Amino acid sequence: MIFEFNNINPSNRYERSKIIQRLFHSVGENPWIESPFSCDFGSNISIGDNFYANTNCTILDCAKVAIGNNVLFGPNVSLYTPNHAFDAVERKEGYERSLPIKIGDNVWISGSVTIVPGVTIGEKTIIAAESVVTKDIPSNVIAAGVPCRVIRSITEKDKVGLEITENT
Numbered sequence: 001m002i003f004e005f006n007n008i009n010p011s012n013r014y015e016r017s018k019i020i021q022r023l024f025h026s027v028g029e030n031p032w033i034e035s036p037f038s039c040d041f042g043s044n045i046s047i048g049d050n051f052y053a054n055t056n057c058t059i060l061d062c063a064k065v066a067i068g069n070n071v072l073f074g075p076n077v078s079l080y081t082p083n084h085a086f087d088a089v090e091r092k093e094g095y096e097r098s099l100p101i102k103i104g105d106n107v108w109i110s111g112s113v114t115i116v117p118g119v120t121i122g123e124k125t126i127i128a129a130e131s132v133v134t135k136d137i138p139s140n141v142i143a144a145g146v147p148c149r150v151i152r153s154i155t156e157k158d159k160v161g162l163e164i165t166e167n168t
Contacts, residue, residue: 001019001022001023001042002023002037002038002039002042004019005019005020005023005033005035005037006035006036006037007035008035010034010035013032016033017031020033023039023042023043023045024042024043024045024046024047025042025043025044025045025046025064026046026047027046027047028047028048028049028050028051028069029049029050030049030050030051031047031050031051031052032051032052032053033051033052033053033057034053034054034055034057034075035055036055036056037053037056037057037058038057038058038059039058039059039060039061040059040060040061040062040082041061041062042061043061044061044062044063044064044065044081045059045061045065045067046064046065046066046067047067047071048067048068048069048070048071048105049069049070050069050070050071051067051069051070051071052071052072052073053073053077054073054074054075054076054077054111055075055076056075056076056077057073057075057076057077057078058077058078058079059078059079060078060079060080060081060082061079061081062081062082062096062098063081063082063098063099063100063101063117064081064100064101065079065081065100065101065102066100066101066102066103067103068103068104068105068106068107068123069105069106070105070106071103071105071106071107071108071109072107072108072109073109073113074108074109074110074111074112074113074129075111075112076111076112077109077111077112077113077114077115078113078114078115079101079115080114080115080116080117081098081099081100081101081117082096082097082098082117083096083097083098083099083116083117084096085097097117098117099117099118100117100118101115101117101118101119101120102119102120102121103115103120103121104120104121104122104123104124104125104139105123105124106123106124107121107122107123107124107125107126107127108125108126108127109121109127110126110127110128110129110130110131111129111130112129112130113127113128113129113130113131113132113133114131114132114133115127115133116132116133116134119133119134119135119136119137120136120137121133121136121137122136122137122138122139122140122141123139123140124139124140124154125137125138125139125140125141125142125143125154126141126142126143126154127143127144127148128142128143128144128145128148128151129144130146131143131144131145131146131148132145132146132147132148133147133148134147134148135147135148137150138150140153140154141153141154142154
């Protein structure tokens with residue numbers, strides 16, 4: 001299904017949406033995933049309404065991945081639920097452990113972000129470009145870095161503001 005999805009003309013929204021509906025565990029209204037996209041199974045992925053993933057999104061879903069409503073992914077975002085064993089002998093034997101990832105509503109994950117197993121990102125949070133998220137990030141903050149850490153809270157001063165006039 002991934003091969004089929006990645007080879008459908010992007011203008012064919014209906015066929016692309018049908019594949020995502022079949023592939024994922026659950027899908028909200030108005031999803032859009034740019035090609036190419038890759039995942040392990042798809043059946044462990046749940047996305048909410050108005051989900052958008054830019055090009056080269058990778059979701060290794062050996063455990064559950066729950067993505068809320070109104071979530072935006074920049075290009076090259078990677079979510080990894082599996083982790084190989086730390087012990088060299090176990091790693092050689094092929095042992096791995098997978099932990100779920102949860103992303104709250106109204107989150108923006110910027111370009112080239114990596115999220116590792118077991119992480120939860122709170123609602124209304126922004127993860128800056130090229131961050132590596134190794135620990136839970138709370139709601140309503142801007143976080144950045146390697147490893148990713150909270151930079152500051154999002155406040156009223158962050159609003160761009162729209163001036164609405166009668167002619168708008």
